[in-house]
Amino acid sequence: MFSSAGSQTENPLAFDNSMSMTSSDIQPVPSPELAEQEILQLRQQIGEHNYRYYVLDEPEIPDSEYDKLFIRLKSLESAYPQLITEDSPTRRVGATPLKAFGQVRHELAMLSLDNAFDEEDQADFNRRVKERLDTTEDIEYACEPKLDGIAVSLLYEDGRLVRAATRGDGTTGEDITHNIRTIESIPLKLMGNDWPRRLEVRGEVYMPKAGFEQLNRRASAKGEKTFVNPRNAAAGSLRQLDSRITAKRPLTIYCYGVGVVDDGVLPDTHSEILACLKKWGLRVSPELKVVKGVQACEDYYQTMAEKRQGLPYEIDGIVYKVNAIARQQALGFVARAPRWAIARKFPAQEAITTLKEVEFQVGRTGAITPVARLQPVFVGGVTVSNATLHNMDEIERLDIKIGDSVVILRAGDVIPKVNQVIHSMRPDNARDITFPDRCPVCDSELEREEAILRCSGGLFCSAQRKEAIKHFASRKAMDIDGLGDKLVEQLVDRKLIATVADLFSLTALEVSGLERMGKKSAENLINALDQSRKTTLPRFIYSLGIREVGEATAQGLAGHYRDLHKLMAASEEDLQTVDDVGPVVAGHIEKFFRQEHNREVIDALLAKGVEWESESSVVEEGGQPLAGETWVLTGTLNTMTRDEGKDILQKLGARVTGSVSAKTSALLAGDKAGSKLAKAEKLGVRVVTEDDFMQMRQAWGV
Numbered sequence: 001m002f003s004s005a006g007s008q009t010e011n012p013l014a015f016d017n018s019m020s021m022t023s024s025d026i027q028p029v030p031s032p033e034l035a036e037q038e039i040l041q042l043r044q045q046i047g048e049h050n051y052r053y054y055v056l057d058e059p060e061i062p063d064s065e066y067d068k069l070f071i072r073l074k075s076l077e078s079a080y081p082q083l084i085t086e087d088s089p090t091r092r093v094g095a096t097p098l099k100a101f102g103q104v105r106h107e108l109a110m111l112s113l114d115n116a117f118d119e120e121d122q123a124d125f126n127r128r129v130k131e132r133l134d135t136t137e138d139i140e141y142a143c144e145p146k147l148d149g150i151a152v153s154l155l156y157e158d159g160r161l162v163r164a165a166t167r168g169d170g171t172t173g174e175d176i177t178h179n180i181r182t183i184e185s186i187p188l189k190l191m192g193n194d195w196p197r198r199l200e201v202r203g204e205v206y207m208p209k210a211g212f213e214q215l216n217r218r219a220s221a222k223g224e225k226t227f228v229n230p231r232n233a234a235a236g237s238l239r240q241l242d243s244r245i246t247a248k249r250p251l252t253i254y255c256y257g258v259g260v261v262d263d264g265v266l267p268d269t270h271s272e273i274l275a276c277l278k279k280w281g282l283r284v285s286p287e288l289k290v291v292k293g294v295q296a297c298e299d300y301y302q303t304m305a306e307k308r309q310g311l312p313y314e315i316d317g318i319v320y321k322v323n324a325i326a327r328q329q330a331l332g333f334v335a336r337a338p339r340w341a342i343a344r345k346f347p348a349q350e351a352i353t354t355l356k357e358v359e360f361q362v363g364r365t366g367a368i369t370p371v372a373r374l375q376p377v378f379v380g381g382v383t384v385s386n387a388t389l390h391n392m393d394e395i396e397r398l399d400i401k402i403g404d405s406v407v408i409l410r411a412g413d414v415i416p417k418v419n420q421v422i423h424s425m426r427p428d429n430a431r432d433i434t435f436p437d438r439c440p441v442c443d444s445e446l447e448r449e450e451a452i453l454r455c456s457g458g459l460f461c462s463a464q465r466k467e468a469i470k471h472f473a474s475r476k477a478m479d480i481d482g483l484g485d486k487l488v489e490q491l492v493d494r495k496l497i498a499t500v501a502d503l504f505s506l507t508a509l510e511v512s513g514l515e516r517m518g519k520k521s522a523e524n525l526i527n528a529l530d531q532s533r534k535t536t537l538p539r540f541i542y543s544l545g546i547r548e549v550g551e552a553t554a555q556g557l558a559g560h561y562r563d564l565h566k567l568m569a570a571s572e573e574d575l576q577t578v579d580d581v582g583p584v585v586a587g588h589i590e591k592f593f594r595q596e597h598n599r600e601v602i603d604a605l606l607a608k609g610v611e612w613e614s615e616s617s618v619v620e621e622g623g624q625p626l627a628g629e630t631w632v633l634t635g636t637l638n639t640m641t642r643d644e645g646k647d648i649l650q651k652l653g654a655r656v657t658g659s660v661s662a663k664t665s666a667l668l669a670g671d672k673a674g675s676k677l678a679k680a681e682k683l684g685v686r687v688v689t690e691d692d693f694m695q696m697r698q699a700w701g702v
Helices: 032-055 063-079 119-133 209-221 230-238 270-279 294-310 325-331 392-398 462-473 485-493 500-505 508-512 519-532 537-543 551-561 564-569 583-594 596-607 617-622 642-651 675-683 690-700
Strands: 103-105 140-147 150-157 160-166 172-174 198-206 252-262 289-292 315-322 341-345 349-362 367-379 382-388 405-410 417-421 446-449 452-455 630-634 655-657 666-669 686-689
Touching: 032 063, 119 294, 119 315, 119 325, 119 341, 140 270, 140 294, 150 230, 150 252, 160 172, 198 230, 209 230, 252 270, 270 325, 289 294, 294 315, 315 325, 349 462, 367 405, 382 405, 382 417, 392 417, 446 583, 462 485, 462 500, 500 596, 508 519, 537 551, 537 564, 551 564, 551 642, 564 583, 564 596, 583 596, 630 642, 630 675, 642 655, 666 675, 666 690, 675 686, 686 690
Parallel strands: 630 655, 630 666, 666 686
Antiparallel strands: 103 172, 140 289, 140 315, 150 160, 150 198, 198 252, 315 341, 349 367, 349 405, 367 382, 367 452, 405 417, 446 452
16 A cells, blocks of 8 residues: 555655666756656656545556656655745645644535434435425435544645645534645645636545544554544544644545536536546545435445444445436535435434433533443444433333443434333333422423423523523624624623623623633623613513513413503413413413513613613503404515514504415515515405505504
């Protein structure tokens, strides 16, 4: 195997005109002109040999002859350092370790794939594709193994590798260029000359099974910690600040697609694009196959499942992509995944162990989750000591007790779960699992919501702190401009705030010390906090984050009680007299306000100057003229925003929804009203123009 990057000698041999060296063929160093020509020839030859070895898997010369070419190139570059370029094969390993990884924002997001776990899921995916494309013909798919490695982005400009990054969160990754350059199967310069001027290639860096085993043997012999699986080994290797360490790790890559493409034209199908990547010197999976129809996809899956153990690398499933690029574009994306691709996972691996104890964790939304503490067991490539039990219903379904022997299931990176109890092995001293009746974090009361227990101390509970503050600051709640999620994370992590009330004690000096917050940004945030003190009662109620109390319910509660303290004192029975408040929501509201911790935070907010005006005099005196009506807004309003229009309608008693139906009382239609207006006219729903609505407001004095 070619290994020059990791084992370079410092005793260069000479080079003869035939490009074939032996110890008897030593030549003097040529003149600069001849050296430049020879260097170019050597780089081209080494590039071609790398291509034949790594991409075609058809080496043409022995390793010893390859090493001679490499050594000759290194000797010439040493004699003429002015002729060294960054895409030279000798420049793969950096000499100086990095201090930290830089950040790279992907120009096109690196999306994840939706998963299919069985033949039915795969058939459903195929059905959705055909329905969206409005076709009955069989779809052509490009199929290839899903490697268990690390997704990376390689950016080539004018054919030269200029940057490499990890996938990260799909939007932002880490700059790992210095480490990617050490991987010999990744070309520093593309072959040919018909590639786009700017080309982003995406692939999976992995560690072959044989290389992984050898790496662990060496580590074990030295008394060093070994890696759990090839994926962890690959990830750890790519995150080395010293590229010299990465260069010693047996990493390679398979490329599976492209991202940014500028100044160039690629073929019309995914498979042909991969053929181009291969032609340009990039490795693509030799198992890639184009098939037609869902049955052919299933056949490919079964074939690869049989070949899986014999492959020289780890795979955890199959990726199917609609082959035609035009069809991919027509299908588009949903959330963070393409509609034209899916990953069919192989069956998860399982193992048997013992349930030693059950602990209860409080999630960011207050949900209480039972967590199984297990006798550690190796499953799915990792040692598992904890697993989720989901909820009360799951525990009852499993009929599980502490001390039981259980089957643990781990599917890919999914959190391990207790999948089965072996009741025949139950010991005599097995104990029942007892759920808490109060929050294990803040001691607030728990409330049951079907199979889920939730903490009712939402404003106080430290487990829910970050989410409570994010909701409180959101646009439809207190609308605190500049208080984004990342800033909330920092404020809580630095212990500058413990509850939402603490926001109004912050100083510009405290805030300016946070990441990406200068003096001006800090002052702007403090000003935004001051401005947010003056709000409305509906917004304040909504900002508290009471379970199932959305904007409409908050508006209804504010209109019914007109006073916060009356609302806080209301019983469940009284709360049910409010429109759209049933027994479940009434129970959430009553229990929330009954918690002393929550009342203390509310009192602190009022003491910090949070206030609101009473409802308008017209509503006070004349009631709510639109009470009981359902309105819908559509189009562009010129005298107000859609949110302002919604607030006015809700103050007047209307229920505002997002879709038109036969139950809709009226449609407020602005400019460029579309399908909602057409549907309203078809159903005979009253249409109110913005001018008409302004006259109504004037008549009501709103």
